[in-house]
Amino acid sequence: MKESKKVVTTEGTTQFSAELIAKMEEAKNCFPEGKEKSAILKILHLAQAEFGWLSVHSMDQIAEILRVEPIEVYEVATFYTMFHLEPVGKYVFEVCRTGPCMLVGSDQLIEYIGHKLNIGIGETTKDGLFTLKTAECLGGCGYGPLLQCRHRFHEHLTPEKIDSLIEQYQRGEIKPGAL
Amino acid sequence: MTNRKLLLEHLDVPGIQGIDAYVKHGGYASLKKALQKMSPDEVVEEVKKSGLRGRGGAGFPTGLKWSFLAKPEGIPRYLVCNADESEPGTFKDRYLMEKIPHLLVEGMILSSYALGAKTSYIYIRGEFMYVLEILQNAINEAYAKGYLGKNIFGSGFDHDLVITPGGGAYICGEETALLESLEGKRGNPRIKPPFPAVKGLWASPTVVNNVESIAAVVPIVRDGGDAYASIGIGKSTGTKLVSACGNLERPGVYEIELGLSVEEFIYGDNYCRGIAKGKKLKACVPGGSSVPILPHHLVTKTAAGEQRLMTYESLADGGFQSGSMLGSGGFIVFDEDQCIVRNTWNFTRFYAHESCGQCSPCREGTGWMEKVLHRLETGKGHLRDIDLLADINKKIEGNTICPLGDAAAWPVAAAIRHFRDEFEWHVTHPEEAQIRNYGLIQQPLVA
């Protein structure tokens, strides 16, 4: 296993709109004065919901909003697994692969999705629509196999359900579950 | 056995997510009772009497935990709800918050009153963002009704409740890591002492409680601590949400009275209805992935042949030699075709993935165990690897900053203790292990 220094890409613009900044300021206001850094995770989620991933530019803007050093934002963003630090597809399928889901076939399901979309784990389809990722326990153990996509859980999955799910996403019929 | 429900009683009431239906079915009556008729100390006293034990997994008496809270003058105190439910096998809090969000909101206000907290926080795992929005709606409704904000029920008690998301980290379920995360930092558990009861959120005295524990305060105040304590057996009082999963005919969240037999829970018509597809029971992890696995002959009966019950004590009967733990109530069942080595590797991969990396035994030890187990599972192991695992285990257990090290060590130790032959089989039958690894037992979905 070789790990090299992160190659940072800055694709597309990730300039925050006034509207987004207003939402972030609102998140800050949930905490006492001087403790605004507490809102960082909410703010990172908001930025990711807007752009799909967290660019260095996004994180630097967040550092300014929170009045902290950029490294403090990088440290936090890289700790938590929900944040995508590289560009991803429009829809990211994060399939749970932990024990209880494995017992009901998540390994096979992940393989099926990869086969269906013709991508490996961590890869994005050529049309930029789907990224396949694995996730550790998502807290839906009794309803597996399951995946999450844009804050929405899809549970009790079967190959047939995956087929129709992919079609529904392709048609843009499924809205985000939150944010 | 009767099956009283204290938390999920009104689960099927249409619209119970909303405040009107909730109030109509007795909601916020406990809050009103406490604020108008009870002193904060009396609420604490009822919780102590109830015998309620922390429902997040550790099982520490909630009332006692509350009584440790330091109360220096002029410094705010906080109540923080741990809604970072992430222990594999556990999905009860999500269920409760999603179905009856006001129960948690009422419990938070009530508990904050008992603790003298003017502001409280719910830290919910980021993956439950949609549940956060459900709870936020409930909080907004409670503000609109005057159950939150200033002078609640004319009692002079003011309270604000804030909900905030995590970002994907199991470790934030550890209370000091949660507090770090809530302060906007990496979820590194703190070195203790000091404990949160003295220095918690922003260095103020803080109590961190699990969702279910806080929700349970509502029926405790309504019926009294003694009534709650009359349910259950011995020191396992009240009801408990158990989330059942794995190879069960009917997995899901069940509210049980503590003391129900494990046999009834697995096979009973009101509960899981047996093993899926008519298969046989192979093993069970009764309290979330970190508790020791029990082989089939120790699931429904203890080593001494007594009936195993769903209580803290009975599940732990036999210690680590032949017992396990009630833990968080994440009840994972394995059918006869499941591979224990593969599952142990899977769990260890989870802990390696979730280690914060702060202290060396956990950072290096979980990763090491994962690699050794992966070799064993894929038929590339040696017999000496089994003893190596057992030894790595001992070097992690008890030597880490937080309990994640123990949580990672216990399942491996127990799997080797009870299923050593299966580990050895993977070494002596490498090719079969490879095949079994992927597809012999569960047919692949892709031909």
Add this chain to the structure above:
Amino acid sequence: MVKVTIDGVEVSVEPGTTILNAARQIGGDVVPPAMCYYSKLPGTGGKCRTCLVEVAAGSAADPRPMPKLVASCSTPVQDGMVVNNKSSQRVHDNRGGVVEFLLANHPLDCPICDQAGECHLQDLGYEHGSAKTRYEEDRRIFEPIDIGNKIKLHMNRCILCYRCVYVANQLTDKRVHGVLHRGEHAEISTYIEQAVDNDFSGNMIDVCPVGALTDRTFRFKSRVWFLKPMEAERSCSKCCGKAVVWMFGNEIYRVTARKDQFGEVEEIEQKTAWLCNDCRFEKKEVTDWNVLGPRVINRQSVISQGKYATTIDKPVKRIS
């Protein structure tokens, strides 16, 4: 004052003192090794777990033993506490375990590491490690990177003690590096290409217990044991100007802070004698310094075995 007994030796210390610091007051081999704790950097400690000790009696009031080994650097003593360090087999076994963990992914590249000879991990391995490794897996690999033109970061060697992060927080005006990612993948990094450039950033090298952060101006110049450590001083507007210059013949090869027997930067006149980058990296001419005389290396270390005198038998002579 409270009384605590460590390995059978009783000592009276201020209330609130940690077990480790109480042991340091006794001195000698009852002192547990510490890889992450650094007394001059508040907040450090608790992470490496090498200083684990056994508490055989919690206090006079509650003499029960503590069930788990405790980190001596972050556990305060109680009156009547009884602690076992070197006298406990359990401590010995578990410390060996911690050393094994620390070495599991370590590249063992001492032959090409500038820290060799004064490396705390080397000493720890020497004292508590095993001659064999049981780790058969691939080691994790990071590329070495330059963080600025003065400091080299070899993440492969890092044990994640976090000391350098505390240096940046407490001694510099702006922190640009930190700990990124988590678990096995946690690393010290700047995330984006960025120079750690600050008057006091060089102190990160002095606090690093291993060869993760090394001095680029000294890189591959010499093994440390070929050099002669000399106490030296200069007048500096930024720092105390009191250093150790490491000489070969009449040339200064490198400059470090003065360190005590625990490998920590010394206190001089009640202030920790941190060095500024100017003194450390730019002043390499003998004329830059007033060289005072040989520096005693008090620390028990692999290279100090028989190499440096542990006491000075004549007073320090001023060389001018």
